Amino acid sequence: MTEKKNNELKFMFIVLVVACVLFVYNVELYGDVFQFLALYLGIIILVYEKNIKRVIMLSIAAAFVVGIVYAIKFGFMQLASHNTDYASISLRPYAFNGTPSIYDYNGFPSGHTAAAFIAVGFALRFYSKRWIVFLALLAILVPPSRVLTLWHTTIQVIAGGIFSLVITYSVLVVLQKIPYFRNA
Numbered sequence: 001m002t003e004k005k006n007n008e009l010k011f012m013f014i015v016l017v018v019a020c021v022l023f024v025y026n027v028e029l030y031g032d033v034f035q036f037l038a039l040y041l042g043i044i045i046l047v048y049e050k051n052i053k054r055v056i057m058l059s060i061a062a063a064f065v066v067g068i069v070y071a072i073k074f075g076f077m078q079l080a081s082h083n084t085d086y087a088s089i090s091l092r093p094y095a096f097n098g099t100p101s102i103y104d105y106n107g108f109p110s111g112h113t114a115a116a117f118i119a120v121g122f123a124l125r126f127y128s129k130r131w132i133v134f135l136a137l138l139a140i141l142v143p144p145s146r147v148l149t150l151w152h153t154t155i156q157v158i159a160g161g162i163f164s165l166v167i168t169y170s171v172l173v174v175l176q177k178i179p180y181f182r183n184a
Contacts, residue, residue, distance in 0.1 A: 012134045023141050031112050031145030034138055038062050038118035041135065053184035054126065061171040062118050065164050069114045072163075073106040080105035093150040110152045110160030116142040117161045121168025126184075 023030040038058060045054050076090035080102045084091075090108035091100060116139040123132045143157035152160075175181045 008130070012130070016134070016137060019138055019141065023145065027145045028149040028151075031142050031149070031151075034142050034145075035112040035115040037116045037120075037135065037138055037142075038122065041119045041122065051184065053181055057172060057175050057181055057184055058118070058122050060175060061122060061168045062115075064171045065114055065118050065167045066111070068167060069109055069111050069160065069163060072109060073111065076108055077102050077106050089155065093147075093153055107152050108156045108159060109163050110143065110146050110157040112146055113139075113143045113152070113157045113160035114164040117164035118168050121165045122172065124165070124169055125172045 019030070019034065022033065042055050042058050045051055045058065073090070076087045080087035080090070084100070084102075084105065087105045090105045092104050092107040095101075095104035119135045120132065120139050123135045139161070143152075143154075143161060146152040146157050147154055176184065
C-alpha cells in the first residue's frame with residue numbers, strides 16, 4: 001500500500017470515529033454539521049487536488065440540488081395554504097399532534113439529507129470506491145438524525161437522498177459534455 005493511500009485511510013478512519021462520536025453525543029448536531037458534506041469535499045478538492053474545475057462542477061450541482069429541493073418545499077407550503085390534505089407528505093412530524101401552520105408543510109424533501117448526498121453523487125462520478133463508501137457512510141447518518149429529532153419522516157429523508165443523487169449525477173454528466181469540463 002502506498003503512503004498516500006495509507007494516509008487517506010488514516011484520515012477516513014479518524015473522520016468516521018469523530019463523526020460517530022458526534023452522532024452519539026448530539027444526533028441533531030450531527031445532521032446540522034454533515035449537511036455541509038459537499039462543502040467539506042469542495043475544500044478538500046481545492047486544497048489537495050487544486051482542481052478548480054471540479055470545485056466549480058460541485059458548486060453548480062449543489063446549486064441545482066438546493067434550488068430544486070427548496071422549490072419543491074415552497075410548492076408544498078403553497079399547496080398547504082389552499083388544502084392541507086394535498087400536502088400531507090410534506091408535514092413535519094413535530095406538527096402531527098396539534099394544529100399545524102402552513103410553515104409546518106415544508107418537510108418534503110429533506111434539505112439536510114439532500115445537501116449531504118450531493119457529495120456522494122459527486123464521488124460516484126469522479127472518485128474511487130473507497131471515497132464513495134467513506135462519503136456515503138457520513139451521509140447515511142444524516143437521515144436518521146433528522147428522523148430521530150422529529151424534523152422529518154422516513155419518506156422525506158429517503159426522497160431527499162434520492163433526489164440529490166439523481167440531480168447531482170445528472171448535472172455532472174451534462175457538465176462534462178461542455179469542453180471546459182471534459183477533462184475535470
